[in-house]
Amino acid sequence: MTTYLINKNLSSCSSAIIRGSNTPFSSQLNDGPVLHIRLSDFELQVERLLNSSLRTRAIAVISSHHQNGTLVSVSREALEEGLYPGLRVTIARKMSHSVILLPYNATLYNKVHNYIYQTLTHYAPVVEPTVYGQYFADMSGMNRIYRNSVQAGYLIARDIHGKVNLASQIGISVNKLVSQITTAVVPEMIHRVEPGGEAHFLAPLTPEVLPIATEPMVNKLIRFLFLNEVKHIQEITAVPSDGAILFGKFHSQLYAESHGIDNSKVQPPQQRDCLVEQTVLTADTNDEEILQATVTNLAERLAYQLRRRQQVARLLTLEVHYTDGFKNVRRGSVTYHDDKTVIGEALRLFNLANYRRNRVRAIIIEARNFRPCVGQLHLFRAPRDERVSAALDHIRQEYGWESIQTGNSLLIPNTQDRAARVLLKNSAPLLPCSPAFKPVSSSLSAVSYC
Amino acid sequence: MFAHLNVHSTYSKMCGTATPQQLLTRAKAYHQTHLALTEVNGLWGFIRFVQWAKEAQIAPIAGTNILTASADLILLVENQTGYANLCRIISAVHDSEKQAIAPLLRQWSAGLFILTPQESLLRELVAFIPNHQLFIELRPGVSEREAARLARELHLEIVATGDVYFLEPQDQKTHKILRAIDNNQTLSQLGAADYKDERHYFRSEKAMIDLFPNSLTAINNAQYLAERCKTDWSFVNTIFPGQSLKETHTANKQLRELVYRGARQRYGEITAAVQQRIEYELALITQKGFAPYFLIVWDIVRQTKTTIGRGSGAASIVSYCLFITQVDPIKYNLCFERFIHPERVDMPDIDVDFAWDERDGILNYIFKKYGLERTAMVSNQVMLQPRSAIREVGKVYGLSNEEIKAITKRISYFYRKAELLEWIKTDPRFCNLDLDDTLLEIIQQSEKIIGVFQVSSVHPGGVVIVHDEIHKYVPVLKAPKGVQIVEWEKDQVEDSGLLKIDILGNRSLAVVRDTLKQIGLYRNEYMDYHQIQPVGDSATETLMKSGRTMGIFYIESPATRLLLKKAGRVDFEHVVIYSSIIRPAANRFINIMLERIHGKPWQLLHPDLKCLAESYGIMVYEEQVSMVAREIAGFGYADSDYVRKVISRPALAHLVPIWKKKFITGALSRGYSQKLAETLWEMIESFSGYSFCKPHSASYAMLSFTCAYLKAHYPAEFLAAVISNQGGYYSTYAYLSEARRWGIKILPPHINRSWREYRGHKDKIRLGFMAIRNLQDKAVETILNERKAGDFKNLDDFLLRVDLELADAMALTNAGCFAELEPQLTHKEIAFKIASFYLQKGDRQPLTPRNDRQPLSRVEKLTLEIESFGFPLSEHPLEHYLPVFDGKIKKARDLGQYVGQTINLLGVYITRKVAMTKQQDPMEFVTFEDETDIFECVMFPEVYKEFGDLLNWETLFVIRGKVEEVYGTYTVTVEKLASLQRTVEKMTPGKRAPVRPTFAEVHFAKEY
Known part of the structure; x- marks a missing residue:
């Protein structure tokens, strides 16, 4: 109306x-x-x-x-x-x-x-x-x-x-x-x-309008005691002893909300730095080899971005999106930015996340909470992996990304097409409609609301 | 010559893709004389295999493929001792898959041939197993050279096997799919060790030579070994508990004493007829050695009072005198030969029903008395069916649930055809299904795995008892719920000759028991279950004639209620007929019978069919099938009994055409007409699915009469027991409505007066605590225990004496349990006291309630009732709506006045049943009630198509339909159906329905 x-x-x-x-x-x-x-x-x-x-x-x-x-x-x-x-x-x-x-x-x-x-x-x-x-x-x-x-x-x-x-x-x-x-x-x-008229305004309304009423315990009591209007809550919470017994830790909040008291500030959206690598598979599949190759490829690209920024990610999130709209998420972190470390962690997260047999439609790897990559050498860690990664980066900078790739990238169907990676943002309509699906704004250095 | 000694069929859990019949046919085609079926860790389909092998004229060899964490070997049976040892070893492996095999073989290797390709195992076994029993297995994947080396070193002979898992190499993919299903993986996730490669198919001798060109001796050895194995399997000798002469003699003597003692109790004076019948039966029982069996059943039955014998055993006076059955076979003319016949070779079974809540106790008693050594329950073998096959294969291929359901929801749960692809391509139900390549492959593969053994579970009541050690006869295992079960399902158990007793739970027996208990408690009238004489009681017959049988065992469904009403004859013999004839395929014959009951002249189809005279010339009982087969087609006793089995057992459905041909040929050869033979066969086919013998129906009819007697004389007590045992056909709401129609007042739960269960007394039923949703059992227990110290005087007294969780206290409050205890307080004041008390920490004190004298409104009260009980209690759900319609609707009790007219009715949904027309269009029978009576409606296909969906989510309806009358019963043929709430909203714009239950609350009526 x-x-x-x-x-x-x-x-x-x-x-x-x-x-x-x-x-x-x-x-x-x-x-x-x-x-x-x-x-x-x-x-x-x-x-x-x-x-x-x-x-x-x-x-x-x-x-x-x-x-x-x-x-x-x-x-x-x-x-x-x-x-x-x-x-x-x-x-x-x-x-x-x-x-x-x-x-x-x-x-x-x-x-x-x-x-x-x-x-x-x-x-x-x-x-x-x-x-x-x-x-x-x-x-x-x-x-x-x-x-x-x-x-x-x-x-x-x-x-x-x-x-x-x-x-x-x-x-x-x-x-x-x-x-x-x-x-x-x-x-x-x-x-x-x-x-000054907040309490008066709220008094005749049903208690469901108060955010605290969604708290199961509070909601249950409100229904049980037939507190049909905010006015009743104002009355019952006005007697601190009764209110405290009935609503316990929620009493003060319930009192404040029922009287229209709210001290929270209007806050602008926070900006947060993140790296996102993602792909929508050319055909939904549950073929383990293709999926592992895809994850490897994405992780390789992420590692390259991290090395360019001289950073490591304390939070690495891997999302697996399935044909039926479900997604599984696993979180980890990387303390080095060489290919082996990032790929290893990404595959670990993927194996944990992909426990369903459904066909996979998309995979997203997101890196956040960046920290500078300190040059301190690890006591038991061979520097070989870092040197290999550096050499690969050098070749790619000279001759392009596709000039050198891991062998299993060939397993990914339409490898040529994949050069133009499908950004989830653009291809989201391909995905089943799930409100849980979170579009992101960029594939590389993204800014998102948190 | 070559014989396969390592073969897995579909009975190997999620491994083998070929059925035993297919394997036998292939062996026959390859001119092989012997075949061993070596399922993984079991003899799951052994009895069937032997039966089919005999049909295929192949010598069946018993064996198994023991597969544990460390061992992979084949065991083949040389003799009966070997069979017993094989069963023991398999049972031990079932107990623990980590079980080392060598210690087992050290103990139980006698009579077994052992084949394995594992060097370490061979080295271990060769130390104590002689080399005429132990062989090196040369199977695909094993090097001939390695085998030869081992043979030289260990001085053992080599035997070649095919290690068969599928018929053809191309079936290997199906095998892989099965393994993926079993491991909950996708095809690409399977490791090499998880499945067999393409070499494991069923080879001919020539193909075996191609595979092992340097091991001709090993290939010949397979045949030599096969010929040494036991193949003369016979299961005729029934395995009795207690087989020695002395034991048999003692049992015979004891049985005679018990029977005569029981006869004196049952009949008072033993007449010549009774004695003659007892002597006749005892003679047969003694002659066949069945006495110990009767004694075991007698021992089990006497553990409780309310039991009922079912099945053909009810035809026995011995069973009747032992109080195993409750129907006098002399009085009701039950033929003993249906139970034990001089020519009968297989084991008769006595099935006994116990009160549902006593069954577990009875099973515990059996296990305790006979021990795990001698007792186990029968298992159910769950095979993949079309729906489950598509679902499982779809998952392996990564299909989502929605995608899978797009196919499976169009397949009936009972669909059993195997030609899936052809059906899906041609059936109009699948016309809009997009069959892409993946889906096509999924369906093709699903087709191949239909019938594969997936898992075994526990049969609800079958128990096997043997006299010495059960592991000797059949491998046993522990079901997930901890019960010991045998590997075979009931049909294989029966065919193997094991003694099976069916201990089944029956809710109506508990209803009778609880009703008698309440009568004793509140009316001080002690009634003995065995002394009730309901047959001939006029009140009971009046009740049955009027079809007011809701709650009464076996005759309470809408169809049976209508049948009773239409027939108008409810003597015991007729009720026995009704109990038997109500079955899905017999509708046509029911109508014929009704015409004849109402006086339409009739005669037997042929003068020779005298056996049908007692049932209006219609085949009603199972034994009539056998009798007709003997009389008309000239079958012998065994064949005529087998026809009955073929018709009633789905597993034997493939034999129906063969027996039909035999029957018709037999009838023609004896001079009967083709038409008569075909009409009779049509009657015989109406027994498919399920059917009963007369003693069984008589037994059940007796329980029906007992229940009807109790309902007629003690309706409140009876209906309270029906609801408490939750076993009836209808929902609690429907039974409470029925109680109201009987003039019984329904009282809300009361903290001092209610018990856990519903209790009835004269004209009142008090709701029990079990009616309250969200009330935990332990809270009920606490209250009842505390009440032993005296009733609660007031709410404060209750609060101080009973420590409950707040949620329980809230549930009690909302259900109104304290309303009568504190009449001066409003519901809101009681709620405040309860909440403020149970939310206090430390020393609790009841607080003075805040002053809120406003009582609950009508809507609030109804809402609370629906929340607490799932249905409105204080008024009929239609009452709110009646003023809106203001005389535009008719009442159910007045249907008789509107025959032939189209009227409007209001109705609460009670129950429904979907049926199919002859053209296979779905239609529906629906039962509704209004505040005056219950009434039956029919929705023919067109109306069902338009309005049938409404029944899925609505409960209150406006019904427009034409009233029809048949034999004094009224039904409404529905023309239109609408949601009552939506109709009211449309009629009164701007006003919402007074109480609008949420969806979850709507379906308080139970669905079937």
């Missing part, structure tokens, strides 16, 4: 859909408000953005086609057919023959998510992206630019709509917690909770 209103009315932006708890338009930005921007049903909106024929159809985005796959996001039309988020895909198929089940296109959502993030950075000094379609913006010190936070919110919503044609909701309060709850429960496009 909210989406509909925004799409229809955004151009005129009538005051009827911009409401505050007490006095709308009165607040100034010097009170340090936090905006929560939520693009409800983000995945659905994005899918409909790309394919307009889906706009009136019953659609649902699914986590995976696997038997345990569930509906992640469900359109209003699909809801009317009895489907709901969390329903198993197999059941959904039986319940509704007309609903269109869309695979989880993580790459696409990631792109749009990042694009909106970039848009938001024009409005606020600090923007924190969270899950797909949700962001926090700290508007502290922006009072010279915007008349008030509601106006800022309006401008943001209009800009998002103008650029990507997606509807958004904006919650404004003094902290992240209340802003986020606001966008979750208030249907209007922009809603502001006045400072």
Whole structure:
């Protein structure tokens, strides 16, 4: 319903859909408000953005086609057919023959998510992206630019709509917690909770809106004691002795959340350096020889990058992606950057990770936590491996990577084609849609959000 | 001449690819006279091999390929002593695969020939095994030169073998796949030692010479050795516990005494007819030496009160007088010859059912009394079937579960055809399956491994007892659950002549026992199981005639309830017929029988078929198959009995066409018409899958009558016992609804009044603690133990006396166990007290509850009930919806008023059964109930296709259908089916259904 209103009315932006708890338009930005921007049903909106024929159809985005796959996001039309988020895909198929089940296109959502993030950075000094379609913006010190936070919110919503044609909701309060709850429960496009009115705002809501309510123990007690509104939690936690007995270590957090107290800061995404080597196999296979050769090849390339940077990686992650969308991950580290060490560790991790018999579709090796490679010699380690690696590097720098390779690289099908390695980023649609699949931004020196 | 002495068939776990029949056929084609089957560490298919070898006229040799961590050798049996030693050695290897073989052979080498290519082992064995028993095995992969050197050094002879694992070299890939499945690996992960190369195929003599051109003597030696092996296997002599003359004499005497003592208890006065029958049976039993067998069964049965003998044994007055069976064979005219016949050579078996929760105790008693030395359970041999074969091969090829399911979900669990590829290519079910090269290969390979022995498990009740040492007769092993089992499955055990007793668990016996216990407890009426006389009781017959038999053993399924109602005749003889005729392939004959019961004139198909007169001219009982075969086709006793076995045993299905031809030819040769012969054979074929003999049906019918008697006179106690034993056809919810229809009040659990199980008394059933989900057994135990010291006075008293985990206390609270204990407190106040007490650390003190006087709303209460019990308890699930429909729907109890009309009904799903039409289209029989009665619906193929899926996730329905009447019973032919909740939501826009159970909660009704 909210989406509909925004799409229809955004151009005129009538005051009827911009409401505050007490006095709308009165607040100034010097009170340090936090905006929560939520693009409800983000995945659905994005899918409909790309394919307009889906706009009136019953659609649902699914986590995976696997038997345990569930509906992640469900359109209003699909809801009317009895489907709901969390329903198993197999059941959904039986319940509704007309609903269109869309695979989880993580790459696409990631792109749009990042694009909106970039848009938001024009409005606020600090923007924190969270899950797909949700962001926090700290508007502290922006009072010279915007008349008030509601106006800022309006401008943001209009800009998002103008650029990507997606509807958004904006919650404004003094902290992240209340802003986020606001966008979750208030249907209007922009809603502001006045400072000091947080507890009052939360009181009539169901306790499920509080993040701490997802804690199994807390949730269990809330249900058992029939604490149907946040008001009841406010009452019970107000008596410290009772609250402490019932909720133990969660008591203080529950008290804070139920009263709308949250001291966490809006934080920009952290940047972290990493090296990624990855390949999508030309044909899915469980042939051990091909897989081992592929891992060797990737590890060889990674080792080359490490030597060029004069670094070792304290964290080496190897991911094996299977035909059915599952992935197995194993972590290790390398303390030297010669081929033998890196290949040995990569193969060890691969053998640990690849315990399934399913055919493998892609393999990723990622290096992080870099440390300088100290030149100190190991007491019992022959320097031969390092010398061999250095010689190989020399040849490759002179004549190119393909000029010298390990013999088992020949086992990899279409070796020639492999020169243009398939970056997972580009080939992700080939992969089954798994929300767990993490696209990365570059094959060599990558920057990713953590 | 050459004979293969090292051959592995599909009975070698996940190794061999050729069946014993294929191997025998190939041996015959190569003009070989002998064949040894040497499975890996076992004699898994030995009895079958001997039977098939006799058919193929090849001399069967018993042997095994002992394969341990350090040894690989072939053992062949020279004589009976050797066979016993072979079984002992295999059993020892089963106990530990690290077992050194030399110490075993030092002890048990008599009567065995030993062949091995391992030099170290040969050097070890040559020290104590004479060289006429020990040979150097020359198998593919062994150098002739090395073998010759060893022969010279050790003064041993060389014997050439094929070390066969497959028929043709190209089958080696299938063998590799089997090994990969067994090792949980892919083909590329298999090491060279994990499988055999292409040389291990079944060679002719010429091919053997090509393989070992310099070892002609070794090749000839194989034949010479084969001729020295034992091949005259016979399993006619039944192995009895206690075979000496003295023991037999004592047993005969004891049996006579026990039978006459029992007869006096059963009949009071022993009439001439009874004595004559006893004497006749005792004479036969004594003559055949079966007395010790009866004594063993008697000894086992007397360990408990509620038992029921099943199978043909129920035709025996001796069994009846020993209290093994419960049906008087004289009164009900049961023919003893179905059980023991003067011409019968194989062992008769007495199967006994025990209360399900007493079965393990009985088995423990048997193992304790006869010891592991003499006793073992029968095993189940799990073979790869089409679905499992495709699944396993698919995994080896790296297919995902989804990809595998795309094929397997289209194959019925019971599909047993082996021509997979042809079927998949032609069957419309697979029309949209994309058969790429990989899939094609997977299906081809799957086809080849169907029938390969995969694993052995424990048979639910078969026990083998021998008089001396079980290891002498069959190798035994420990099943994963710790029970000692024999290598053979029940059919091989039976055919081997071993004494098998079936000790099976039966929930209805526990129901009877528990009902009697409750009657004794609450009504002070002591009733003895053996003294109940339900037959002829008018209340019991009225109940059965009305089809209100939910909960009653064997006659509670919708189909049987309808049959009872339609037939309207429920004397013992008729119920025996109904028990037998309700089987999948006999629908047509049921309808014919109903017409005849209701007076349609009929006559026997032929005057010679007098044996069918008692069952309206229709073949109902197994023994009628044998009788008809004797009478019409002129079969002898053995053949006529074998026809019965061929029809009822899936393993013998391949023989059906042969016996059909024999039957029809026999009938024609005796002057009967072709039409009569074919009609009779059609009746005989309706026995395929499963069927019963009359004594068995009579035995079960007696238990049905006993249950019906208890339900008619003590419904609350009976239904409480049915639910507590969790063994009925329906869900707990369905039985509680049935109880309500009987006017019984259902009481919620109570901390002072409830027990672990449901308890019934007169017109009330109290839910037991077992009804509460998430309540642990140990919590129930703690409460019941503490209650021995007196009832809990109030909640504080309970809190101070019982130390529980919070989760258990919460489950008790939500189930309303404390509601009557603290009537002045609201549910929320009780919940606060419980949580605040059990969450305290150290010295706990009950806290004063916070003031919350608001009682639970109706919706909250229903939600809690569904969470606690899985179903609403305080009101019928349809009650909420009734106002919405406001007279637009009809009630189930009024169906009779709307015959021929199309009406709307509301229904809660109770149970369903999918059936196939003659055109092989699926249709469904569904049982629903509303708040007034239970009713049966039929969904014909078109409706089933459109609405059948709904039954998978919905529980409450709006049903539109036409009411039909047949012999006074009403069914609804469904035209439309809709979800009740969705309908209500559409009818009242903006309003959600009052209680919308989540998916997990929806299916509180049990599915079959």
